[in-house]
Amino acid sequence: MKIAVVGMGYVGSVTAAVLAEAGNSIYAVDIDPMKIESLKNGKPLIHEPGLEEILQANKERFTFSTSYEGIRGCDICILCVPTPNSSGRIELKYVLEAAKRAGEIKPGITLVIKSTVLPGTASRVASETKLTVVSNPEFTSEGRAVNDTRHPNRIVIGSGDSGAAQMVADLWKFTASPVLITNNANAELIKYASNSFLATKISFINEIANLCEKIPGADVSVVAKGMGYDRRIGSEFLRAGLGYGGSCFPKDTQALIGFASDMNERLSVVEAAMTVNSAREQRVLDLCKSALGGNLDGGKICVLGLSFKNDTDDLRESKSLTLISKLEGEGAQVRSFDPIVKGNSQKNHCDTLKECVSGSELVVIATEWPEFKESLTDFHGTIVDARRILDPGSVTKYRGVGLYSG
Ligand SMILES: NC(=O)c1ccc[n+]([C@@H]2O[C@H](COP(=O)([O-])OP(=O)(O)OC[C@H]3O[C@@H](n4cnc5c(N)ncnc54)[C@H](O)[C@@H]3O)[C@@H](O)[C@H]2O)c1
Missing domain, CATH: 3.40.50.720 (NAD(P)-binding Rossmann-like Domain)
Known part of the structure; x- marks a missing residue:
């Protein structure tokens, strides 16, 4: 598949690397030019064991960019942008901004939210962007994220659209991990409860x-x-x-x-x-x-x-x-x-x-x-x-x- 991954931090860079290793083409976007330059040279700016090796070994499967433009050629877009707290409440501006920009470049693209977001977020993003939104929370642990992403304990997928949910399940099929398909709210809450x-x-x-x-x-x-x-x-x-x-x-x-x-x-x-x-x-x-x-x-x-x-x-x-x-x-x-x-x-x-x-x-x-x-x-x-x-x-x-x- 041609997959856009937005946000090349701890989660996005490992997600992109493991999906590339599984044979997909990755269009990787970040607003930070330093991160993108460094990734183009196969050198992540973060320390995550095994990440650099996968980036080097799968160079030809990646396009790194600060522009959203290349999302036009992708089948699916995975958001891995930050969701910090602001005065004790989740800050959604990065998710909303990235979702809107992806939707403007490619209306109709399936949007996957891997960032940690509270119940109700996927439905809010869907109504603001008119995109089909799949929740696919990430459970990886820093320091062993490559192994966790290759072999997750479980894959949780939330969507009201069974075709879109199946597409995301197929994406992770190579992991052979148990898959739970449910609605967006459950998927979102599973992450926080865990x-x-x-x-x-x-x-x-x-x-x-x-x-x-x-x-x-x-x-x-x-x-x-x-x-x-x-x-x-x-x-x-x-x-x-x-x-x-x-x-x-x-x-x-x-x-x-x-x-x-x-x-x-x-x-x-x-x-x-x-x-x-x-x-x-x-x-x-x-x-x-x-x-x-x-x-x-x-x-x-x-x-x-x-x-x-x-x-x-x-x-x-x-x-x-x-x-x-x-x-x-x-x-x-x-x-x-x-x-x-x-x-x-x-x-x-x-x-x-x-x-x-x-x-x-x-x-x-x-x-x-x-x-x-x-x-x-x-x-x-x-x-x-x-x-x-x-x-x-x-x-x-x-x-x-x-x-x-x-
Ligand atoms: N770090 C973890 O171990 C971990 C594990 C599971 C889930 N999560 C969740 O995953 C999400 C990302 O976490 P992280 O630790 O990778 O964050 P991070 O800060 O390391 O990376 C986020 C990246 O997104 C980029 N970004 C911000 N706005 C953007 C935009 N509009 N377009 C493109 N790129 C943009 C930033 O420049 C940054 O490189 C958060 O919701 C977090 O809670 C993190």
């Missing part, structure tokens, strides 16, 4: 972690392991730590709560998940404080990991960045290191982990990069493991979230 559930799971185990810190002998990582063996619970997203960040969970939980409240419904479980999450940095800050004898002023602290999770360079809603400003607010001298994020706006960002750690009294593991595990065995200060990746016995002085320490 993200809110996963965020709740993280906050749940973080509250259990708080409790573990008060119970002699308790360790949340063992408790989570024991819970996770139960297939009804599952072990994923059951890791205690600094909480969830990134471009999706914080904004999607907030948007869902705002949406519900506009309909006089209160999502108190999701609200609680957000409240617990917003207290995580303070919790880790308190661990650091107690490790340094109750005072952070002048403390030499090294923070490892800046992105919101490992295997990505995405700093949006990064818990690590908020922790750093809180530590600095208490007078600590903070240095930071990240395996991928370089030369960012952090004042004391180090190029190597060794440089960052040397001379520090305290190291905080803020992102779960596996390589941090091997690199800290020679460090003799205290390690605050805010992601629970180390074996507590493998280092000299260890403090971990969710671990009783007397």
